[in-house]
Amino acid sequence: MVLQTRAASSNTSACVESEDDALSYMSGPENDPSLASGKPDITAMVKATMADVPKAALRFKVTVPKIVEKQASERAKRQAAKQKKDQSKQKATTKGKNAITKKATPSSSKRKVLGDVSESDTGDVQEEVQPRKKAKPSVKEDDEDVVEAQEMYEITAYILVEKTLPPPQRGSRAAKVAEADKYLQRGPFKFKSTDSYSTFLVAISNALPCPVLNILQDKITWKPQSPKNATALLLGGATGYPALIETFRNKKPAIVMLTMPPPSKPADKPEWDTGEGKQTDKEFDYSNLELPSTGQHVVEQRIQFDKAVGPFKQELLAKYPIGNNALFPQKRIYADKMGSYWDLTDLRIGVWASHLARGTATLDSPPISNQFDQAGRIHPPRASTASIPREAAAPTIALTPTALAAAAIPAPAPAPALAATLTPAPATTAATPSLMELIMINMLQQQLSSSNANRLGTSAIAFPPSAALPPATASALAIVPDISHEPAEPRRAIPNIELTAFCSRYAIDDVDRKRLEKLEFRPGDDIEQLSPAEWRDFAGFLQLSWSRIIRKNKDFLLDIKAGVWKDN
Template identity: 35%
Template sequence: MAITGFFFAGSQKGNCLLRLLPRPFRFPSPSLLFSPFLHYPMDVNSEEENAIILDFEENGVDGMIRAVAAEHPEAARKFFVNTPATMAKRTKGNAVKRKQELDDENAPPARGKAKKKKVEGSDTDEPPPSITYYVFIPKVLPATSSKRNSRSKISDDDKYLQRGPFSVPTAAPYSKLLDGIAAALPCPRTNILEAQIVWKPKKPKNAEKLALGKADGYQVLVTEMEEKAPSGRQVLLYMPAPVKPLEETPSWDTDDIPPPAFDFSELEPIGASDSVQQQKIAFNKATKDHRAELEETYPIGNHPSFPQLRVFTQPKTGFLFDLNNSRMGVWSAGMGAGTADRIKIIPATPATPAPAPALAPAPPPTPAIAPPQPSASLTDVLLATLLTQNGGGGVLGTLFPHLNPPAPTAPPPLIPLSRTAPPSPVKQHSVTLDMFCTDYGIDQTQHTLLKDVGFLPGDQTDSALNDDLRAAGFTLFGWKRIHNANVRFKVDLAAGRFD
């Protein structure tokens, strides 16, 4: 702070009090006025009451300042900070001010509406915005019957496996979302099928599903969620099950911490059992109606060539298909799931007895073998070659009549390619069961059993003992003896022994 004053210029002689002429000047601070040489008059007689006496030094700035203060004491007095009068006045003013402050503190607050103070927010007052995610993985739906009510809908709990929720800040990168999904499933992050993830907001429910599109689509998702209220920042993620790990976990105990593994059994249809027998029972129960429809349409013996089978005839190609237990199960399951083609049902033909098998054709006769002829040796061949070079071709046959081509070999016998039933050895005969048992050594016990089952000599028998024969009372070795005797009887009958 600079102070404007007056500079008094004049002449002086020695140390004496002089009255100088005023001249304006500026000096930087009033501290120059505070000098030990400046004091109030005590013993000096002065006409003015408040005259200031200066001990003027020759050729000094301080002396000039003191002279100015002596010339104009009122002007210079305001620059003196501490004087007895100012100190007393300041003390009195401070006492009044303190009293007013105490009164203001003890006074009751005013009833008027107080103005709200503007408080600047800080980063630690509110948490950063975040988005809540729910993960849905589709389950395997069980096979259903066609009689099920078409209006009934499958609930989301039966259709999807839900995981979550978990939150991810909006400022977080795309990798943080994958980490949250991997922790919620749980599974390794590398097993997530990122390209097949779709999303939609939780509200409204009829919102369209959109592809996530990895990092670029994630930024679009975050931008759309930031525009909504905090309560509306909820997203539903739909994705397939993670990839199954290639390496199987060892069955023994290891020191390594196992990685998080996804439980694929939770995706199986409700009611499925680990027991194979119970799975078959559940499958047969679900496909029972369709299977009964197929059995009614294709009964056993619907084709004359196969009286013991269910046969389906392809209408376009004419191919025949045996409708065994496996094919019937697959067809009925496809009808229940709605994936089987609607084939026109061909009316089943009534069962007719199969025609008697024809006799096997006789093998073709063996071709006659040419009579042996002498063959030419190597020497004869060389000699014939020399003669052929010198003469005509007719000379060789005249000179060497024994040079004939080698004897032809017999062709292999022709085997018929058609597979037909063996010739039936059974023909009209008069051999009774008693004669058969007597000639071939069948005991009385076996004779009685054969009579009970209605056996006649020459009937078609099998070497294996089936359940019906075992129930009738036959034993394994006893039935083998009967079968061998029946085979010998057919051979003897064909040879004409019983004619």
């Protein structure tokens, strides 16, 4: 607030040279306006002095009641604001927050500048008071820097160390690898959200275990356990570590999956600090990263298969011993209700036992498999001369083509009817052959027509005692043709061909060739009798590739008949 005054007359102000002269000048009773009424007035004296000498106003403190009241009100407001600010700081401190405050330097109070005091024409001093603008309190953000304490929570981590997978063979598709064969699992371990990145690395090194320096930090990836299809993110060292922590702030459960390559192998085996003041000489076990070879896989599968089906195989062997059927004294035979027979080889026993383990067959009923289809049946041997009863002292006769032609052969009857009427032959006349002779001739004709092997002239057959054969007639010679001049078609034997040459000629790749080696296949083997447990589960063939192998094996047999292949 400024007091404006009007300057005194130029004559009076010109004669005043200093403040002391002005005071001495105004000390006279003739110049003292306060004595005009006969009573001294201090306010009038001050105003008169200020009007005459403006510089003298600096020596006086003007106390206007309105101004003093307003200044006191402003001081009270500032004091209340300061107390409120102090209370907020104290409250933040009690809640565990670290408050760093910067005290603002109070601005120095400015002196009040008095303006000119104007005097009216009547000599009265007019006082004009202008209200000062209220200063807005400046609140800076930097005045109070509050760092909130982080909320601490725990995170569980699992480590998946990558294994080195063998490259797929040339010309073959990459086989599917189980999840357990892709990674070596380590952990779990827990760390806190307030842990530093270096503490996090020490926890990883303890879980592996390995030195911290051997961890390939730039190749560590992470993702939450759920959802399963979450994208793996690169950890990114100390820069990306806070992003991992922030992801699990409000996520339950807080489980992270860490994927990393194996730690680098150190040149020596130094000890390292585990972070707990202890030294350890443990190192990462690299042998767990080695995948078993294909041969080891096959052996392991075979061992597991034997363990699973071994008890069932023993039950089958006990129920179907060798010689359990009189028609096949040297074999294990299964006979169904329709009179069909199957030879229980080791392959069929294994297939049957595997189905017993899965519950798809019983001890009395074999499984539905191509090993037990109609094509795999065996037939009982044909009736031979050893099974025909004869008298103890029966002489033997050499049956020649001439003797056979001499027998008058009637129309042959069905074999079951003949077998049903098989009785000791009665005595016959010289003109009629015995019934036993007719049966034997019929059997010989069947054998000759089926095998084309032996000549009738070289066989000696025992007959029961009978009369001498009658002389040959023209009709008998017409019925029994002379087949001694018919050439027998030689059967071509399967040549011994190497599997490599077989695969090269019929365009079989190396993958299928190795699968055939597992089956111990030789070109020309009857591979159609193999079960899926062998060619699919054991050897690793697929349905289409196995069909191609069967077709090419048939082509090989046809080429043998055509004379393409010869023994090496």
